[in-house]
Amino acid sequence: MAIELYDTTLRDGTQGEHINLSVQDKLLITEKLDEFGMDFIEGGWPSSNPKDEEFFLKARKLTLDRSKLCSFGSTARLLQNIENDPNLQGLLHSETPVITIFGKTWIAHTSKGLGISEEENAELIYRSVSFLHSHGREVFFDAEHFFDGFKDNPLFALRMLKAAAEGGASRLVLCDTNGGSLPHEIDAIVRRVLAETGIPVGIHSHNDGDLAVANSLAAVIAGATHIHGTINGIGERCGNANLISIIANIMLKMDRNFTFVEHLSQLTSLSKFVYEILNMPPDGKAPFVGRSAFAHKGGIHVSAVMKDSSLYEHIDxxxxxxxxxxxxxxxxxxxxxxxxxxxxxxxxxxxxxxxxxxxxxxxxxxxxGYQFDGAEASFELILHRELGNFNPYFEVRESKVTIESRKGSKNVDQAVLKVAVGNEIEHIAADGDGPVNALDKALRKALIRFYPQIKTIKLVDYKVRVLEEKRGTSAKVRVLIETGNGRDTWGTVGVSTNIIEASLQALCDSMNYHLFILKASIPSGEELLQD
Structure with missing residues (x-):
């Protein structure tokens, strides 16, 4: 039987710290998730905020080929007001084919949080699910705090599930809301629920114990066929179960399939797409899709990988x-x-x-102190220099940077460079927003007459790392810069006890690399140097 994927990036994922999505962002992610093959996409809680209401209104115009859109909310607040409950009405007005509602399944929350009896809570769940189901919607019941509730009082927790099933719920989603359960507990409880209810069971895990993925896989082994999670594991506190890792493990390690996912090779691009929309840097150490996931540094490892990659890689x-x-x-x-x-x-x-x-x-x-992990352009220049293929296109003979601070007015930073290109010397000064920007401007100003091709490049990123921290302000610093030309980017490095000198080293490598690559692409007989 195929496993169902339920993505809650747009709702539960946005509850994470520093996570914010506009309506347009949510629409773009929805289309991407549909393209990838998610069964269900939870768009938000329509009664909780205007943004989600606008999203569901605009989402009606989307053409989804695979996914069903879901709205999310809670059971009704009062037994005597089921049909007029604003939350349930908001869920119906979202016009989604699937509605997910959560209810209390831990007796402590029922008695202390809601202040109602066991019978009243069961009736509240039953009637809320039944009301939505009677309006032609498929209803998933999200059993909040289920595993903590089951461990506290299994009969109460199971009774709440049965109330949802009797009301017409087609999926019973068991939530490890506090994220503190262990895989063996998940396994045993899922098996018990399946034996008691006979309705398809889902799993919704949080990562507070760093076990959300493991707990989700344990639930599948126990018989769950419906998995909740978010792309890249974003979400409140420590995050949700990471669907990226779950999908890869289930398809590659457990030999199970999903309803619509066909192209697992899209997994890395999906992860990066969501990070891009969130305006967050990708997690380089993320399993399966991270930049470092299949990176090898030790010489013995590399020697083995070159012979047979499976010796040090768990998958291709x-x-x-x-x-x-x-x-x-x-x-x-x-x-x-x-x-x-x-x-x-x-x-x-x-x-x-x-x-x-x-x-x-x-x-x-x-x-x-040099580092070439993120400065492969500097490393490539070293290779070519040792092979006799590269000589620097210019030489900075002298450099001076002045920083003048004026109270009540803008600071003035100026770089003065003496640059040799062939037999000519350029003596140039330039002001900038900070000393590194002044250096960058002065270097460009000195080279532009000889190499107009540098007009196309710009600084993309600039990082400084203090080495030998115990030496304080006299410590060496490592500067890593990333430069781009609109098509490609490359990284270079500089190291010195003087941050200006380290920055100048990285800038010079960056310019030289750009000119070297351009020369390699110029037909034989033509010259890079311009008069």
Missing amino acids: PKLVGNRQRVLVSELAGQSNIRYKAQELGIELPEKGELLKNLVNHIKELEHK
């Missing part, structure tokens, strides 16, 4: 749309250097001292 990264990466660092061996050279399209000699010298050079640079 291409299956989930990711790729293998080999990092160059002080832990590198000759295998790392050779692998990276092949990846960059650089041919290295099979024998000789070149590889040995390169490995020793890289290790020496890393010992000084």
Whole structure:
């Protein structure tokens, strides 16, 4: 039997700290989730805020090929006002084919939170579900705090589920709302529920014990066929069950299928898409889809991976749309250097001292504080320089940066550079918003006459890391910059006890790399240097 996927990124996911989505954002994610193959997409709680009401209004115009849109809410507040309950009316007005409502299944919440009896709570659940079902909607019952409630009083918790089933609920979703259950507990309780109810069971796990994915998989092993979660595991407190990891594990490790998911290779792009919409940096260490998920740094590992990738990779990264990466660092061996050279399209000699010298050079640079994990352009220039393919296109002979602070007026930062290009010297000054911006402007100003091609590039990102923290302000710093030309981006690095000097090193590498790549693409006989 296929497993159903229920995505609650747009509702439960947005309850996470620093998570905010506009109506347009939610519509874009909805279309992407449908394209991927989600069975159900929970759009929000229409009675709780105007944004969700607007979303459901605009979502009616979407053409969803696979997914069913769901609205979310609670049971009615009062037994005597079921038909006029504003929450239930709001759910009906959302016009979604599926409605998910939650109810109390932990006796402590019923008596202390709602202040009603067991009989009244069961009736409230039954009549709320029945009312929505009578209006032609498929109803999923979200059993809030179910696992804590079951461990406290199993008979009460089961009675609430049976009330929902009698009212017409087609799925009973068991919630580990506090996120504190363990996989063996989930397994045993799901089996008990299936034996008692006979209705398809779902699982909704939170990650407070760092077990949301494990608990979801345990529920599936026990017989659950319906899984709630969010893309990238976003959500309140420590987050929800991460559907990215759940999907990959179920399809690749448990040999089970989902109703509509066909192209697992879209998993990485789906993860990145949601991060982009959220304006959040992707989690590099995320299993399956993270940039580091299949990254290898140790020389022995790389040597083995080059012979048989399964020796150090639990799956083929291409299956989930990711790729293998080999990092160059002080832990590198000759295998790392050779692998990276092949990846960059650089041919290295099979024998000789070149590889040995390169490995020793890289290790020496890393010992000084250089890092090439995020600065592959600097590493590529080192390779080409050692092979005799690259000489710098310019040389900064002198540099001076002044920072003038004026009380009550804007600070003035100025960089003065003396740059040699061939036999010519450019002596240039430029003001900037901060010393690094002044350096960047001065360097461009000095080079633009010779290399007008640099007009197309711009600084994308700038990071500073203090090394040898105990030395305080006299410590070395490592500067990593990312530069782009509208099509590609590349990273370069600089290290010094002077942050200005480190920044200038990274900037010079960035300019040189751009010019070197351009030269490689110019037909033979043409010149890069312009008069």
